[in-house]
Amino acid sequence: MTQDRINLDTDTILEKDAHLIQSFADLNFLKDKSARTVISKADGTRVWDHDGNELIDGIGGLWCVNIGHRRQEVISAINEQLNTLDYYSTFYNFTHPTAVQLAEKLVSLAPANLTRVHFGNSGSVANDSAVRILHHYYNRIGKPQKKKILSRQGAYHGSTYLAMAMTTPAYSDGWDCARDLVTHLRCPHALREANGATEAEFLDLLMTEMRDKIEEVGSENIAAFIAEPIMGAGGIIVAPEGYHKRAIELCRAYDIKYISDEVVTAFGRLGHMFASEDVFGIQPDMITTAKGLTSGYQPLSATLFTDEIYDVIAGEGAMFLHGMTYSGHPAASAAALANIKVLETEQIPQRVRTSGKRFENNLRALSDLDLVGDVRGSHFMMGIEFVKDKATNESYPDAAKVGLRAARHCQARGLIARALGNILILSPTLVLTDEEIDDIARILRESIIATRADLNMEGF
Incomplete structure (x- = not known):
């Protein structure tokens, strides 16, 4: 039965997904199949969508996959x-x-x-x-x-x-x-x-x-x-x-x-x-x-x-x-x-005191970008708040969907991040390597720059 499901193509899965109610979702928006992502496989710090695209799990499933996926x-x-x-x-x-x-x-x-x-x-x-x-x-x-x-x-x-x-x-x-x-x-x-x-x-x-x-x-x-x-x-x-x-x-x-x-x-x-x-x-x-x-x-x-x-x-x-x-x-x-x-x-909490600080510091370095008004959190629990004006901390209107835009740019570059209004949330697995931490920071920087370009082009 499991193999039968895996052998279904993405379009068929998304058609059948009409029966499933996603939590905390704009269900009307999800009527558009392209708005949904099918995750079919996971291992370590990464997951794969049903089309085979590899993604760093930047939200740890949902704040929870602390030791990484598929631990035997x-x-x-x-x-x-x-x-x-x-x-x-x-x-x-x-x-x-x-x-x-x-x-x-x-x-x-x-x-x-x-x-x-x-x-x-x-x-x-x-x-x-x-x-x-x-x-x-x-x-x-x-x-x-x-x-x-x-x-x-x-x-x-x-x-x-x-x-x-x-x-x-x-x-x-x-x-x-x-x-x-x-x-x-x-x-x-x-x-x-x-x-x-x-x-x-x-x-x-x-x-x-x-x-x-x-x-x-x-x-x-x-x-x-x-x-x-x-x-x-x-x-x-x-x-x-x-x-x-x-x-x-x-x-x-x-x-x-x-x-x-x-x-x-x-x-x-x-x-x-x-x-x-x-x-x-x-x-x-x-x-x-x-x-x-x-x-x-x-x-x-x-x-x-x-x-x-x-x-x-x-x-x-x-x-x-x-x-x-x-x-x-x-x-x-x-x-x-x-x-x-x-x-x-594996002394993972003890390792987090070092690796989590690297993650935190790498994300705080994104504060030099015009779109970033605040980077906050601690270790592997971080949020990036986007603002229209750094001098006044004015927010973008809801219609700009800044967090969602940034999350989509991240996913296109191989990172899952969570959008929350004008905020992007990162809560990855706790077993990231230094190289993966640096990759996340790079993807975030590229994605935020691309998001700002989109907003400028659309007049927000």
Whole structure:
């Protein structure tokens, strides 16, 4: 069956693709078959489209293929697990060795205060789980009114009904979600929000606004503050230095739990297995993770939390009425264990501290181009924001589709990059060679120059 599909020509696949709904896509635009790309093969840092064109995977599948594609260690572990125990649930009184091993491993890697693990199958589910667990926790301790969640403009926490509410409103235009549960704080995006303030002044402003919002909503009504260490799908937004430490101090002062959304940042992307403590110096009450947990080889997520929370929800008379059929799936757990072993054995996070900085610095060098208003991020999590006027940081109108144009030029030159409005996002595999890093920078420079020429020619 697989070979039959591979033997189909590209046009036939795209005709059949009419039945498939792509996520976060302009479905009307995709009615034009030429707007879609069929990816048929992958290996290492690269993928191939169905016509045989080789492409550097500059988005790591979707932030997730940290160890690279087609690693036989992970594939073999999945196959072996399926041949041993293909599926059993972790519901009721059941468990199985692979999920147990993985939970123990995650606890050994996470900040020391996080000792309990609940598995799901996506980052959205991990974040929903975190909130459901906290709501139940507060019910159990006699504070049932503590339900509100503080999030931020520009955040991305998933696309389920609750997770989308915690995500920046720009992602839910025209769609419903649990908005009444969430209050959004200002985005910590210096280019667009600092208005000329220094980094320290901007940080003070953000913290003052956070305190004011807590007091306006009432700390007695707020269950948690959720934050990505670096904002991902909202545009690679890096908060001012010290932001997370100051934010968690406010949370502690007002009896608000801190959820660190490490769906993207964990498992090496910033040079550490978890970034919350090792990079940003905080021990959150909960960490959510997915993506790099299995490097995308299987769908799996995890919500980690403290004994203090666990002791309440596991007390006498409590029932844990939450879970998914595939929570802790044996094959997914095996994939995660094998993936983590590759990360540790090959010291990939440690290598990222050097190779990721080379990547970051190469991309920051693109700031000399007229179209580039900002290059931001860290290591293998980078964003390039395009502007019409560097002096004023004026953006191009949506009709210019600058990010999409740049992404198309990149793909024509052998690189997949992700367009997000006037932003281009790069989140490649973590095993790039120095030569590949330099190639990406070259392709980006050529593509940005070509994009500027297009815009000039069309009068934008």
